[in-house]
Amino acid sequence: MKVITCFSYKGGAGRTTAAANIAAALASTTEDVGSIRTPLRHKVGIIDLDVFSAGTHRVFEITNREIDEFEPTIQDYLRDQKAPRVYINDGAIKLNHPYMQSFMARGAANHCHPDFTLFPARPDPEARFVVQKQHENVLVELLMELESAEQGYDYVILDGESGIRQMADIALRLSDLVLMFFRLTWQHIEGTLNTAESFLRKTHYKPFYLIPTCVPILDDEAKNQKGIYRNGAPGLAELTELTTRVPQDSELNDFAARHHEKAGYFWADVAGAANRLCVHDSLYLKGEERVIVFDSLAVDDQAAQDFYAIASEINRLHDPSQ
Numbered sequence: 001m002k003v004i005t006c007f008s009y010k011g012g013a014g015r016t017t018a019a020a021n022i023a024a025a026l027a028s029t030t031e032d033v034g035s036i037r038t039p040l041r042h043k044v045g046i047i048d049l050d051v052f053s054a055g056t057h058r059v060f061e062i063t064n065r066e067i068d069e070f071e072p073t074i075q076d077y078l079r080d081q082k083a084p085r086v087y088i089n090d091g092a093i094k095l096n097h098p099y100m101q102s103f104m105a106r107g108a109a110n111h112c113h114p115d116f117t118l119f120p121a122r123p124d125p126e127a128r129f130v131v132q133k134q135h136e137n138v139l140v141e142l143l144m145e146l147e148s149a150e151q152g153y154d155y156v157i158l159d160g161e162s163g164i165r166q167m168a169d170i171a172l173r174l175s176d177l178v179l180m181f182f183r184l185t186w187q188h189i190e191g192t193l194n195t196a197e198s199f200l201r202k203t204h205y206k207p208f209y210l211i212p213t214c215v216p217i218l219d220d221e222a223k224n225q226k227g228i229y230r231n232g233a234p235g236l237a238e239l240t241e242l243t244t245r246v247p248q249d250s251e252l253n254d255f256a257a258r259h260h261e262k263a264g265y266f267w268a269d270v271a272g273a274a275n276r277l278c279v280h281d282s283l284y285l286k287g288e289e290r291v292i293v294f295d296s297l298a299v300d301d302q303a304a305q306d307f308y309a310i311a312s313e314i315n316r317l318h319d320p321s322q
Contacts, residue, residue, distance in 0.1 A: 054121035107294025
């Protein structure tokens with residue numbers, strides 16, 4: 001089993017949307033719909049570790065009220081130190097759960113591994129939850145149970161909180177690999193680069209990849225075809241120009257080039273680079289923030305193709321059976 005932590009230095013990078021879509025793509029059983037959409041058929045679990053600003057359930061179109069009424073959440077597991085097997089049995093939201101009806105209706109019913117599982121966190125910012133040292137050990141026990149022969153998960157995705165805080169740090173330590181999502185703005189890039197350089201110094205052995213979520217840089221014809229932007233939208237030209245310029249003016253391109261086999265593998269401004277992926281439609285997706293990889297039109301959506309391509313490469317580079 002491989003544990004993938006999805007990290008972002010700042011909020012608003014589309015981390016949770018990307019984490020859920022990549023998790024779903026890894027569990028995809030879709031065939032015959034194009035070369036990008038590879039049927040990976042893995043048993044995948046996604047755990048919401050953003051215990052102070054939970055939201056992974058919303059990407060699956062599950063309401064806050066529904067999760068408020070659901071027990072046990074990940075906070076309950078950590079606080080009460082339930083037995084992992086009991087928590088998995090009671091706290092798993094699988095495809096056959098009533099809360100997954102919308103997700104199923106959008107294509108998951110026919111194109112997703114039946115044991116795809118969400119372990120949600122409770123969206124209650126007023127509740128006092130204190131991250132403690134033993135929580136890391138409790139999570140290790142949970143991951144070991146998910147990897148056991150009885151459970152048999154291939155991948156577990158940890159949707160951590162943004163920034164370098166205690167739970168984010170725990171999620172980074174528990175991972176086999178890290179996906180660092182960021183937007184092409186100065187604050188996102190500079191914070192992400194500082195984090196990446198520190199991460200590289202501390203964990204030379206652990207792979208991590210930089211994945212930008214950016215404004216689509218499209219010509220007028222492409223914008224019209226996708227229907228994302230109206231011609232002459234206020235600030236669009238300036239935003240697109242900034243999106244192009246910031247990686248060139250910052251040290252992002254140089255860092256990715258120096259570490260192209262790790263950090264810059266999925267995206268780097270390097271001449272001849274074979275892999276240049278970007279979750280193109282992140283700002284557009286922010287209007288919906290949901291899983292799109294099973295939508296009937298996803299094969300024509302650039303962001304959906306990126307999610308599938310990232311999942312396929314992760315599976316190739318970090319095959320859980322190896």
